[in-house]
Amino acid sequence: MISAMPPTPIQPQNLLTRSLSAVWHPCSQMKHYEQFPLIPMTRGSGVWLYDTDENRYLDAVSSWWVNLFGHCNPRINAALRDQLETLEHVMLAGFTHEPVVQLSERLRELAPAGLGYCFYGSDGASAIEIALKMSAHYWRNTGKPHKTQFISLQNSYHGETLGALSVTDVALFRDAYSALIRQQATVPSPDSRLAETGESAEDFALRCADKLEQHLQQHHAQLAAFIIEPLVQGAAGMAMYHPIYLQRARQLCDEYGVHLIADEIAVGMGRTGTMFACEQGDISPDFLCLSKGITGGYLPLSVVMTHDEIYQAFYADDTARGFLHSHSYTGNPLACRAALATLDIFAQDNVLAANRDKAAYLNTIAQPLRDHPSVKNWRNTGMVWAFEVNSPHRDFAQRCFALGLKNEILLRPIGNTVYFMPPYIVTNNEIDFIIHRTLKVVSQLV
Numbered sequence: 001m002i003s004a005m006p007p008t009p010i011q012p013q014n015l016l017t018r019s020l021s022a023v024w025h026p027c028s029q030m031k032h033y034e035q036f037p038l039i040p041m042t043r044g045s046g047v048w049l050y051d052t053d054e055n056r057y058l059d060a061v062s063s064w065w066v067n068l069f070g071h072c073n074p075r076i077n078a079a080l081r082d083q084l085e086t087l088e089h090v091m092l093a094g095f096t097h098e099p100v101v102q103l104s105e106r107l108r109e110l111a112p113a114g115l116g117y118c119f120y121g122s123d124g125a126s127a128i129e130i131a132l133k134m135s136a137h138y139w140r141n142t143g144k145p146h147k148t149q150f151i152s153l154q155n156s157y158h159g160e161t162l163g164a165l166s167v168t169d170v171a172l173f174r175d176a177y178s179a180l181i182r183q184q185a186t187v188p189s190p191d192s193r194l195a196e197t198g199e200s201a202e203d204f205a206l207r208c209a210d211k212l213e214q215h216l217q218q219h220h221a222q223l224a225a226f227i228i229e230p231l232v233q234g235a236a237g238m239a240m241y242h243p244i245y246l247q248r249a250r251q252l253c254d255e256y257g258v259h260l261i262a263d264e265i266a267v268g269m270g271r272t273g274t275m276f277a278c279e280q281g282d283i284s285p286d287f288l289c290l291s292k293g294i295t296g297g298y299l300p301l302s303v304v305m306t307h308d309e310i311y312q313a314f315y316a317d318d319t320a321r322g323f324l325h326s327h328s329y330t331g332n333p334l335a336c337r338a339a340l341a342t343l344d345i346f347a348q349d350n351v352l353a354a355n356r357d358k359a360a361y362l363n364t365i366a367q368p369l370r371d372h373p374s375v376k377n378w379r380n381t382g383m384v385w386a387f388e389v390n391s392p393h394r395d396f397a398q399r400c401f402a403l404g405l406k407n408e409i410l411l412r413p414i415g416n417t418v419y420f421m422p423p424y425i426v427t428n429n430e431i432d433f434i435i436h437r438t439l440k441v442v443s444q445l446v
């Protein structure tokens with residue numbers, strides 16, 4: 001037996017400065033860490049994260065929406081240990097292996113009808129790149145090479161590589177790179193907060209679908225695909241909308257010969273109450289993109305699922321007709337095995353049913369928070385909750401994050417929107433904790 005040689009330990013008091021001198025952190029203005037220091041973490045267990053001083057934090061955002069069954073989940077750990085002793089990685093061009101085949105077959109069983117083929121990438125943005133390229137390449141292979149444009153919803157977020165940014169409508173992430181991007185058109189978001197007073201979420205969604213139809217009517221000849229985040233636009237601030245929009249979008253895309261790409265990177269894997277959000281509109285997209293929760297939050301992996309008609313358009317003797325996109329770690333066995341262990345937990349623990357009870361419990365005990373005079377637009381879809389806070393602080397998000405940590409809870413507001421996306425193993429006691437501490441934090445910031 002060879003035992004693991006840990007790298008020379010870093011003294012906890014040095015971790016911060018050494019991180020700031022060597023690591024460029026994501027989604028950050030590095031200078032802000034002078035005022036809001038990094039938190040040096042050592043371990044995780046269940047919904048809890050622990051720092052070098054053994055302070056604990058309840059991970060109410062599932063570590064950027066990826067963790068489904070808690071940190072250091074014993075079942076996922078065991079599966080990974082087993083896989084580590086068997087096969088850590090092999091290239092997927094010219095080779096195959098058990099975890100990738102099993103995962104593809106199981107996803108096909110779970111996914112909306114017809115999505116029989118899995119193409120793997122390594123993160124969410126790479127799945128979006130794959131779906132966009134596959135869609136345009138399909139049209140090229142089928143004699144419509146002019147169908148190269150895409151549309152997305154206003155306030156959409158689909159990742160931050162250049163192709164994904166071209167269908168992302170968040171100015172802060174996009175503007176610095178606008179010269180590098182072939183910006184695509186957007187259509188109105190059915191975000192139910194934007195409905196007129198007295199207008200139902202459903203009527204508003206239908207009105208937005210009419211706008212989509214107008215756009216398709218005019219531009220369908222150039223359009224390859226319409227890309228959406230089904231039911232919840234995450235980075236827009238958990239904007240939620242009525243599932244009728246999915247139904248209309250599917251009908252209209254069929255009518256005008258445009259692909260529908262469902263970006264379920266955040267909302268897939270049970271987050272909206274069904275395994276996939278598309279189920280709630282009773283639709284099957286042409287491309288289904290999954291990542292984030294697919295490995296339970298353990299390892300980077302993404303998958304684009306598509307149906308036979310798309311697959312067949314690439315199947316030929318000519319190499320150039322094939323989908324030649326490649327990633328070094330495509331279908332990595334460890335990541336696939338983590339995903340299989342994650343699917344096992346869904347099946348063995350009847351997770352979706354248990355989540356319905358947890359969601360009902362949270363909605364009930366959250367009443368004092370919902371009734372707080374500075375809290376508005378309380379909303380919930382499955383295991384996602386969000387609300388806006390009326391606060392005089394312009395840096396509300398940063399203050400809320402910092403004050404949350406002082407109160408042992410990891411909240412990461414988007415602007416003035418506070419949201420919860422807890423791991424599914426959260427208990428009722430922990431839900432009490434989330435609500436109680438959030439109420440305390442919010443009360444101090446208004």
Ligand SMILES: *Cc1c(COP(=O)(O)O)cnc(C)c1O
Binds near residue numbers: 123160235292
């Ligand atoms: C996070 C996210 C992405 C991008 O995934 P990464 O793994 O961060 O590249 C794309 N779409 C949606 C809806 C997301 O939430």
